[in-house]
Amino acid sequence: MPSTRSRATDSFPNGFDPAALEKLPGHLRETIQRRTEVLGPGYMLMYKEPxxxxxxxxxxxxxxxxxxxxxxxxxxxxxGHAHPHVVKAVSCQLAAVNTNTRYAQQPLVDYAERLLATFPDELSKLSLACSGSEANDLAMRVARFHTGGEGIIVTRWAYHGITREVSSFSPSLGKGSPLGPNVRLIDPPDPRLVAPGSTLADHMRHQVRGAIDDLERHGYRLAALVTDSAYSSDGIFTDPVGYMTGVVEEVHAAGGVYIADEVQAGFARLGDSMWGFRRQGVLPDIVTLGKPMGNGVPLSGVVFRPEVSDEFGRNVRYFNTFAGSSIPVAAGAAVLDVLEEEDxxxxxxxxxxxxxxxxxxxxxxxxxxxxxxxxxxxxxxxxxxxxxxxxxxxxxxxxxxxxxxxxxxxxxxxxxxxxxxxxxxxxxxxxxxxxxxxxxxxxxxxxxx
Known part of the structure; x- marks a missing residue:
């Protein structure tokens, strides 16, 4: 059987090749065949044998x-999968009520206060969404509104989401998903890329300065630098620390904001801090949260410095039917319980x-x-x-x-x-x-x- 691997399959790490379908066990083969007939475009399976x-x-x-x-x-x-405390919290809430943020909900306020208490005091406003993609989409809307700019800087193989806006600055999606003309790429913090006699801090600062200059040359004022705090799709670069101070200074000097994408790095994933950006000793203007937030229940968030977000809130209505509704909030609160109680x-x-x-x-x-x-x-x-x-x-x-x-x-x-x-x-x-x-x-x- 000839290979049916597509460009999308080739850009997906460790993806299943449909050409191998006939080699799979009967039940699995039948399920995948049925799946192919009914699911829309772009779906992938992992491993040679799913x-x-x-x-x-x-x-x-x-x-x-x-x-x-x-x-x-x-x-x-x-x-953890099917954590009993999360299961109980979601089940009890499902049996009670599931309503949205247009109604006053004390559990929502309690959750927001608890979550924000894990951040520096300057990051004191929370908006909720349903996915990391939605969180990064909203973060960029606010960044553009606040700065008046359109330019975006990300790392060379970053992934930040799948909405039309966010996919335009997610180079890891591959050639089939083109970047926006307002997007510039910089190296991830890989010390092996630093020229002899230089430092990682100087290398990263020079990269950002060059990207800003190129954006301005093409008529784009900087809106934001967005980095995944673990550089997950770039190949995972968590150390050394300390290089981000000069990077953020360059971003602010150009009138932009720094967005720390904590969708993968957050919630104590990196061990020595609750949030990945803390390891770098810098204060983001916006932080985005996602996947782990609800332990599998769709829940994400955007945390703002109020001076960045308040004007947007006064001028632009934001409402998301399911974001911040009762069940995801119950899941999010239960996750915080477990993080605390199980140390x-x-x-x-x-x-x-x-x-x-x-x-x-x-x-x-x-x-x-x-x-x-x-x-x-x-x-x-x-x-x-x-x-x-x-x-x-x-x-x-x-x-x-x-x-x-x-x-x-x-x-x-x-x-x-x-x-x-x-x-x-x-x-x-x-x-x-x-x-x-x-x-x-x-x-x-x-x-x-």
Whole structure:
């Protein structure tokens, strides 16, 4: 059967190739065939052999045959799949009422106050939405209104969402989703890109200054710099810290705002702070939140400095029927409960250190691993053809991912070359989960690395 891989499939890390459909087991093959007939364009499946799950708990998923998989990839169920406290909170609220923000709701106000208390005092206004894409869309609307500018700066392989607006500054969507003429790209904070004699701080500041100059040359005043605080799609770059101060100074000097995208990096994911931007010692003007916020219930948010957002609020009506309604708010509050009561941040720190140490020990002698990066429970293992050229090796990375899946451990890929193993489990990842992961990874590495 000839390959039916499309441009979209090629740009999707570790995507299933429909050409392999006939090789799949009967029930799975039938389900995928039916899915193809009824679902609209653009849907993708993961792994050479996709998998169907029927239940989950903690950092584990269970397939229709009762097999247990260790989930080291999904950050949406932040505090764990089917966490009992979240399930109870959502179920009770569903049995009571689900109404929207045009009615006075004390639980909504309680939640907003609790969430904002985790931010610096200057970030004191919260708007709610349903997805990270919606959050980034609203953030950019406010940024444009506040600054009067249109220019946007993002990193070279960033992903910020799928609305028409946000996809225009999400280069990782690939050639089929063109960037806006008002968008300029800069390097992620990769120390290997810094010229001899320079520093990462100088390199990043120079990149931003050059992007601003080019925007102005083409008639665009800067609206915003948007960065994912973990540079997730660029290949995960969480360290070193300290380079963002000069970057934000350049943005403000040009009249723009700094938007910290915490959709993937937030909610204690990076371990040493609740929010990724805190590690850099800078104050964003706007922060966007998403996936983990409701532990799987659609809920996202935008946190503003009031001097950036208030004028927009006085002039533009914003209403989102489901954003801030009773059920998502109950889920969000339950997530905060678990983060506090289970001391999740400390667990992330401890288990994250063990995970990193194990990854480094397993890969340190491999000629095919450029480096291990990350912090907390967010790690990258960069797979290359050799350590001298650092040429991406997508094929080897996909083989590693699929070998792990074959041993019932789930990870995926990141980076423009789709060659960076992305390890990003639910924060319920336990000490025993770390052990199982490293034992499985060692088995696969012995063959592939």
């Amino acid at each position: 998998v169907e799950f029927v239940s989950g708990h903690g950092a584990h998923l269970v397939d229709r045959d009762g097999n247990d998989y260790l989930d080291a990839y999904n950050n949406v169920p932040c505090v 999740v941040q400390q667990r992330v720190l401890e288990n994250g250190k063990a995970l990193r140490a194990g990854l480094e020990a397993i890969t340190q002698q491999s000629p095919y691993v450029a480096e291990v990066r990350g912090t907390g429970l967010y790690y990258a293992v960069e797979i290359v053809q050799d350590r001298e050229s650092l040429e991406p090796d997508r094929t080897r990375a996909e083989d590693l991912i699929n070998d792990m899946r074959g041993r019932r451990v789930l990870i995926s890929a990141s980076g423009k070359g789709a060659n960076v193993l992305k390890i990003r489990p639910p924060l319920a990842f336990s000490e025993s989960d770390v052990t199982r992961f490293l034992e499985t990874f060692a088995e696969v590495a012995e063959v592939r690395l």
